[in-house]
Every structure is written in C-alpha cells, then in structure tokens.
Amino acid sequence: MKSLNRLTQIALAVSAAVSFAGVAHAETVKIAIAGPMTGAVTQYGEMVKAGALTAIEQINAAGGSNKFEAVIMDDSCEPKQAVAVANKIVSQGIKYVIGHVCSGSTIPASDIYENEGVVMITPSATAPQLTENKPHKFIFRTIGRDDQQGPAAAKYVIEKLKPKKAAILHDKQSYGQGVATSVKESLEAAKVPVVLFEGINAGDSDYSAVITKLKSKGVDFVYFGGYHPEMGMLLRQAREQGVKAIFMGPEGVGNKDITAIAGPASEGMLVTLPADFAADPANAALVKAFKDKKRDASGPFQMSAYSAVKVISDAMTGAKSTDPTKVAAYIHSHSFKTPIGTVAYDAKGDLKSFKFVVYTWHKDATKTEAK
Numbered sequence: 001m002k003s004l005n006r007l008t009q010i011a012l013a014v015s016a017a018v019s020f021a022g023v024a025h026a027e028t029v030k031i032a033i034a035g036p037m038t039g040a041v042t043q044y045g046e047m048v049k050a051g052a053l054t055a056i057e058q059i060n061a062a063g064g065s066n067k068f069e070a071v072i073m074d075d076s077c078e079p080k081q082a083v084a085v086a087n088k089i090v091s092q093g094i095k096y097v098i099g100h101v102c103s104g105s106t107i108p109a110s111d112i113y114e115n116e117g118v119v120m121i122t123p124s125a126t127a128p129q130l131t132e133n134k135p136h137k138f139i140f141r142t143i144g145r146d147d148q149q150g151p152a153a154a155k156y157v158i159e160k161l162k163p164k165k166a167a168i169l170h171d172k173q174s175y176g177q178g179v180a181t182s183v184k185e186s187l188e189a190a191k192v193p194v195v196l197f198e199g200i201n202a203g204d205s206d207y208s209a210v211i212t213k214l215k216s217k218g219v220d221f222v223y224f225g226g227y228h229p230e231m232g233m234l235l236r237q238a239r240e241q242g243v244k245a246i247f248m249g250p251e252g253v254g255n256k257d258i259t260a261i262a263g264p265a266s267e268g269m270l271v272t273l274p275a276d277f278a279a280d281p282a283n284a285a286l287v288k289a290f291k292d293k294k295r296d297a298s299g300p301f302q303m304s305a306y307s308a309v310k311v312i313s314d315a316m317t318g319a320k321s322t323d324p325t326k327v328a329a330y331i332h333s334h335s336f337k338t339p340i341g342t343v344a345y346d347a348k349g350d351l352k353s354f355k356f357v358v359y360t361w362h363k364d365a366t367k368t369e370a371k
Contacts, residue, residue: 150182232261
C-alpha cells in the first residue's frame with residue numbers, strides 16, 4: 001500500500017511538473033503601439049491603436065504559445081518626442097513596435113529600433129526614406145510607399161481630370177513633401193503643366209496668401225501633400241475666395257474630421273487611400289469584432305495595424321521563437337495571410353505590392369470610389 005502511494009505521489013509530481021512547464025512556455029510578449037495619442041492628428045493614432053488592440057485581443061483569446069500585452073506610447077507626431085519614445089521602449093526591454101504613425105516621427109525612431117534589434121512594423125508611414133536610405137533588418141510596413149501612392153494619384157489626374165494648370169502644395173514635412181514631389185514628377189512626365197509648387201506652414205490658420213496665388217495662376221487642379229487639418233483649411237478658404245479647382249490629397253487627408261473643418265467645401269475632394277478592407281466580405285467577422293468593442297474599422301489604418309500584429313504573431317509561430325532577430329528573418333522570407341491580403345516583403349522591408357485607390361469625399365464624411 002505504501003508502495004502504491006509512493007507511485008501515486010511520483011505520478012502527481014510528474015504531472016504537475018509538466019503542467020508548470022506548459023504554463024512557463026506561454027510567454028507574455030509586450031508590443032508597443034506608438035503614435036500620436038495627443039495632438040493635431042490624434043485620429044490616426046486612434047486608428048492604429050484600434051486595429052492593434054483588436055488583433056492582440058483576438059490572438060490572446062484564440063490561445064497559443066504566446067500572449068501579447070499592449071503598451072501605448074504617445075509621440076504626438078513630433079520627431080523629437082518619437083525619439084524619446086523609442087528610447088523609452090528600448091529601456092523597457094520591449095522588442096516589438098506597431099508604429100510609428102507619421103513618417104516624420106517614424107524615420108528617426110526607426111534608426112533606434114534598427115540599432116537595438118527591435119522589430120517595428122508601421123501601418124501608416126509611407127515616406128520612401130524610411131526604408132530607402134539604408135538597409136534594415138528590423139523595419140517593415142503594412143502600407144505602400146509614397147512613390148506608389150503618388151503615381152496612383154497622378155494616373156487618375158492624367159487620365160480622368162486632364163487639368164490645364166496644376167498646383168502642388170505640401171506641408172514641408174517628410175510625408176507631405178515626399179508624396180507631393182512624387183505627384184509633381186508624374187504629372188510633369190505626362191506634360192501636365194505644374195504652375196505652382198510651394199510649401200505651407202502646418203498649423204497656420206490663414207492660407208490666403210497661397211490661395212491668392214492659386215487664383216492668379218488660374219489653376220484648375222490642386223494637390224496637397226499633408227494632413228487633414230491643413231487641407232480642411234485650404235478647402236474652406238479656397239471656396240470662400242472663389243477658387244473652383246478640384247483638390248486632391250493622400251491618405252493623410254482622408255479623415256472624417258476634415259468635414260468638420262471644411263464643411264460643404266469638402267464635397268468632391270479626391271483622396272488616395274488603401275482599399276476599403278472593412279468592406280471586404282472576407283473581413284465581415286473581423287469588422288463585427290471591432291464594433292463589439294465600439295471601434296471603427298473603416299479608416300485607412302485600422303486593418304493595416306491589425307495586419308501588422310498578425311504578421312508578428314504568425315512570424316513568432318513560424319520561427320518558433322520570440323527572438324526579434326529570428327522573427328525579423330522569418331518575416332523577410334515568408335508571406336502572411338492578413339485582412340489586407342497576402343503580405344510579403346522585399347529586402348528593404350517594403351511590401352512587394354500594395355494598391356492605393358482614388359476616392360471621392362463627400363460633405364457628410366462618406367466616400368465613394370472615384371469614377
């Protein structure tokens with residue numbers, strides 16, 4: 001009898017050891033969600049946060065060898081603050097980042113992550129300089145580049161609008177000036193006259209000087225590279241001063257708050273955006289998951305943020321490791337099924353393909369695909 005009890009005790013001990021080993025194997029991995037949680041473009045940070053949090057919640061609920069913990073970091077879309085955030089992430093031992101959001105913040109932060117071996121996937125920073133200027137092992141995107149977005153916008157302008165005199169404006173920042181330059185080069189290559197190429201100051205409330213130039217040059221098309229606060233002011237003041245030109249901008253102006261700023265003047269604005277992945281029937285269950293958490297899935301960055309988390313999670317599973325060096329190598333060499341489609345990377349960490357779509361914006365803050 002004593003012998004049987006001893007065997008039972010041994011069996012229970014072995015069972016407990018196996019159980020505890022299983023618990024220890026379930027590692028909690030912190031993922032920083034970095035972007036503007038305050039400031040003029042908070043809406044974009046909220047979009048990224050909504051997508052990343054929804055992904056983390058769903059992955060955790062599904063079970064698996066790893067659990068994820070979100071750590072929210074605010075850079076206010078300010079490059080200096082982004083550097084401080086990046087250093088804070090490194091000091092806290094966080095090895096994975098979703099963000100940053102604005103290109104001007106993402107570029108300096110990415111240098112720190114690359115040097116420290118932190119995997120960063122931005123769902124929104126489109127400036128080519130992020131990946132073009134130097135080789136990276138740890139830096140990725142789940143969105144296309146401005147030199148894909150700019151030509152997509154220009155193609156529509158050339159084929160559909162056929163302007164006689166175009167003006168190209170930008171906000172003098174990495175993202176805005178970069179995409180504006182790309183549009184300018186594409187238009188000029190097609191012999192479309194660009195009669196004005198000029199920067200404005202982000203945050204100003206009076207753009208009458210540049211609007212006077214638009215009027216004096218008789219432009220019938222205006223492209224603005226930048227974000228919605230400035231585009232909203234430009235639209236409203238241009239219409240008030242009688243400018244009837246068609247306005248167009250990149251995904252940075254595709255925000256419902258532009259209607260609050262520009263009012264009826266926002267009607268007819270053209271904008272290039274990622275495809276509306278929230279409208280894809282294949283993502284219906286995911287859209288419901290957003291709604292269940294009272295989150296909006298329909299903005300330009302929610303699905304790309306969700307996909308960024310999924311890429312990291314799937315790469316950890318595939319690499320059988322949470323080591324960022326192994327995970328980054330796996331990302332470079334594999335493809336991933338995500339809500340934005342099958343994602344695969346080139347050597348720079350850019351997507352091998354990404355489609356931007358031209359939409360017409362309406363004064364009720366809805367959009368329809370441009371015809």
